[in-house]
Amino acid sequence: MSTKHPPRSSTPTPLSARLASHPHGAPASAAGKHPAPPCTLVIFGARGDLTQRLLMPALYNLVVDGLLDSGMKIIGINHGERETQAWCEDLHDALQKFAADKASTFHAGKLDDNAWNWVAQRLQYMAGEFEDDDVYQRLAQQLGGNGRDGAQGNVVFYLAVGARFFKPIVERLGKAGLLQQSADDSGPFRRVVIEKPFGSDLASARDLNQHVLSFVNESQIYRIDHFLGKDTVQSILAVRFANALFEPVWRREYIDSVQITASEVIGVESRGRFYEQTGALRDMVPNHLFQLLCMVAMEPPNSFDAETVRNKKAEVFDAIKPLTPDDVVFGQYGKGPAGAAYRDEPDVAKDSRTETYAAARVRIDNWRWAGVPFYLRTGKRLTARHTEISVQLRSVPFRLFRDTPVDALTPNVLTLRIDPTHGTSFDFNVKTPGPVMQIGAVHSSFDYDDFFTEHANIGYETLLYDCMLGDQTLFQRADSIESAWAAVDGVLHPKDGSAVRVHEYAAGSEGPAEAQALLARDGRAWRALTPGESRKS
Incomplete structure (x- = not known):
């Protein structure tokens, strides 16, 4: 549909x-x-x-x-x-x-x-x-x-x-x-x-x-942060605050969980020396993924004035509960269908323990999001390239359908697709044709290309233009930078001095099995990355 x-x-x-x-x-x-x-x-x-x-x-x-x-x-x-x-x-x-x-x-x-x-x-x-x-x-x-x-x-x-x-x-x-x-x-x-x-x-x-x-x-x-220069990222605020359909349910009473994914099919390529010193967590989580999290989680600003918007983002950063090693899973790609192992890449140590995959469970300790987990993942040499945000709503009571041939109800999921395709989709339930009350899951979507003339965009145009105008809305502030690092510092420097274990996954797969276990502990699962497979939770 x-x-x-x-x-x-x-x-x-x-x-x-x-x-x-x-x-x-x-x-x-x-x-x-x-x-x-x-x-x-x-x-x-x-x-x-x-x-x-x-x-x-x-x-x-x-x-x-x-x-x-x-x-x-x-x-x-x-x-x-x-x-x-x-x-x-x-x-x-x-x-x-x-x-x-x-x-x-x-x-x-x-x-x-x-x-x-x-x-x-x-x-x-x-x-x-x-x-x-x-x-x-x-x-x-x-x-x-x-x-x-x-x-x-x-x-x-x-x-x-x-x-x-x-x-x-x-x-x-x-x-x-x-x-x-x-x-x-x-x-x-x-x-x-x-x-x-x-x-x-x-x-x-x-x-x-x-x-x-x-x-x-x-x-x-x-x-x-070039992520903030993408039209589809800026559109998150428009989806939230320009539509009466979404904002009333954008809270813990209606939302079960949020998944934010930035997966890549490429490896480290020629950046081995840089990546050895950085890793997936430092490279993506405190900046790109946390920026997407803020766009989803921030309170409505009174205006789009730069400081007003940045103050609302800062409130989210301040409310993030510091991550512990139990909240994250690290992985490193080994040899697989998509190519060689990370340790065989140029300028990478043969015994490297640098993570090329990071998944995290993030909690926001405020009134709107208390009890709603945000699941973040990013990785290289995965099965597909996706940057997207999936907002899963809570399941409706099953009691009404208990005497019908309905085994389970598919959760409603709103997905904001950022890369490589640009658009929005929504999974929901309808009655299937026929005399019996049978529920079927359907998928409604829109693509930007169907509605808008394609516009050339590297991702830096808006940022350069805004800098020349003096508009800091899409740029990060010192306090937010430090709050983001504070949220992950307990993972980078565990109090007991031990390093977070790095699990191997095959190049071309969906990541380490331990990442699935991270969500399974909460009774949830990652949405599939593989094109053509079910994207339902």
Whole structure:
């Protein structure tokens, strides 16, 4: 059973026409939006993977949508000598390949020369080591500094670098006067974008926050989580608060449990060295999965003002009961139908105990969610790729159907599909045709593609645009970062000093059997990952 709707008939204005109509050669802005204010984007890590795969494609899409001002400039900083033209060519080649491989995230599925030229004209490369003070003096000159003020105009500093460079870069930016802005925010802005990880445990997160906030204030820091840039993630709030059907039952009296899944079919690929130091829990749970949990569990905000929304999220983090080793299951993929074992991956220790799978039972100790378990799982080399949230409602009393051929009633489940398909589905019960009261389970769903024109989106466009506008709604705050790490610190550092056991699972499976046992203790089960199989609990 599915809900269909014809795609919108309106056709977007061709890019060439939009470019031609703009006085500065940039396209007209997307409907209902205006270009971000002019600024200089300084990218530390200009030649890194993040810049090529995510930042530049997102900037390109913003250009196509007409959301960047003609005064935009982009300065890339990286170690190693490189001419600006050569850097441009590297980015162009990467974008062309990306456009061919990721047609659904690129306008028209190919690179438009006019839009790329608009970007290329604004690129400038600067060679230098991130911990060299001279780099920041040269950067100040590039930004129009006059010796008293480290820069002229609006500036966004994007730290697309390893976590070890966060503190030294922010410190040197501060000492060079590059982060100074007026106390009342009336002058040019200075903003710093920091990628995850925001620490590796509670102590390191506190240390990072303390160090960074000694050079900038909280309003200048944009801690970015690309999950929050996904339209389907932002839509969670719309589903909850824009529909009278859902919010009245969005509480412990009606909801039995919530499952949040982020499964991948790929392994660690070339990230073995990084993953050995990180693992699935650190990589996904305190950030991505907890952010999804907050979107599901937060109280209704009075408005979508940034601090109002972030305050409601902070309340959820504060209410999470700290996890213990009994609340989690770790797994590591071994050799299986999907490929080699984790320990056979490049840069992975042959005796590694790093988890590539993590499942957790989370309790939220507040009035709305008392007694409702949130089950989180994430893993690599699993049987299918799914990022979704399944909200299972409580079962209705069976007494009414006790004298009919009904053995059990299928629970109602609302599933919000985030990746790779985008949409919502609902499992519920109806009477089957015939003279006997026989109950049958049905499945109703909608896909975004059936209702809305496809829109190119890497996941960073909204986040970059909001940063330039100064909207921190989708960015994490220091207190929430620390609360998230506090919730898992007892698992990372058990009081008795013992490590959580890591169970093996076959590559291509649904994870370790012990993860099923985690839910079985509560009389529940994970929803199936395998495409085509029943997705019912």
